[in-house]
Amino acid sequence: MMNRRMTMTIKKLSLKSVQATRVAPFSQWLMAAVIVVSNVTVTSAMASENSIEQRQAAFSDIESNTKAAAKMIDGDETDWAALLVMSEQLVASGDVVSNAFVAGSDEGGKAKSDVWEKPEKFERLMLEMNDGYQSLLAAAQHQDAKKAKQAIKSAESTCRSCHRSYRARW
Numbered sequence: 001m002m003n004r005r006m007t008m009t010i011k012k013l014s015l016k017s018v019q020a021t022r023v024a025p026f027s028q029w030l031m032a033a034v035i036v037v038s039n040v041t042v043t044s045a046m047a048s049e050n051s052i053e054q055r056q057a058a059f060s061d062i063e064s065n066t067k068a069a070a071k072m073i074d075g076d077e078t079d080w081a082a083l084l085v086m087s088e089q090l091v092a093s094g095d096v097v098s099n100a101f102v103a104g105s106d107e108g109g110k111a112k113s114d115v116w117e118k119p120e121k122f123e124r125l126m127l128e129m130n131d132g133y134q135s136l137l138a139a140a141q142h143q144d145a146k147k148a149k150q151a152i153k154s155a156e157s158t159c160r161s162c163h164r165s166y167r168a169r170w
């Protein structure tokens, strides 16, 4: 995407340069080009910084909301409305993390480069975690405490395995 944007910018620039040669000397055009290209680089660095912050925040929410959801399940005494809200949040956070490992965001966070270089297991565990939260949502809708517990277990079974392979310790 970055590359396409850059090519478009360059195309626009060269069009402009054709018109500009008559009014502005080449050195001025060159300076404008340098400014535009360096802005593109800054924008992409900001995009990966944002996606790192987003996934870290969403994973923190996942950690605390999964614990909170587990505590809410209490057979017929379960507060289903609250569990439903919590499940919706977990599904949303799962969505955020699964879209926040954008290419080029391997520097600055704790994700190992294997996320992009050997993504099969990463993607499988991501799907498994999100399936777990979808099942939790369905269980909350059907007020099924047993299924809700199983769904949380299934989501939780992915955390350590993925961290061991794909998260750096420091």
Ligand code: HEC
Pocket: 052, 055, 056, 057, 059, 060, 062, 063, 066, 109, 110, 111, 112, 115, 122, 123, 125, 126, 129, 155, 156, 158, 159, 160, 162, 163, 166, 167
């Ligand atoms: C598919 C892989 C994967 C799964 C599944 C996964 N994580 Fe992570 N998690 C990561 C990676 C990679 C990072 C490091 C992100 C970074 O720093 O860029 C991380 C970071 C975190 C962090 C630290 C966030 C911060 O503020 O730095 C927490 C907390 C966390 N995960 C909790 C969980 C919990 C709880 C689960 C299971 C319910 C889970 N994760 C499942 C890959 C995963």
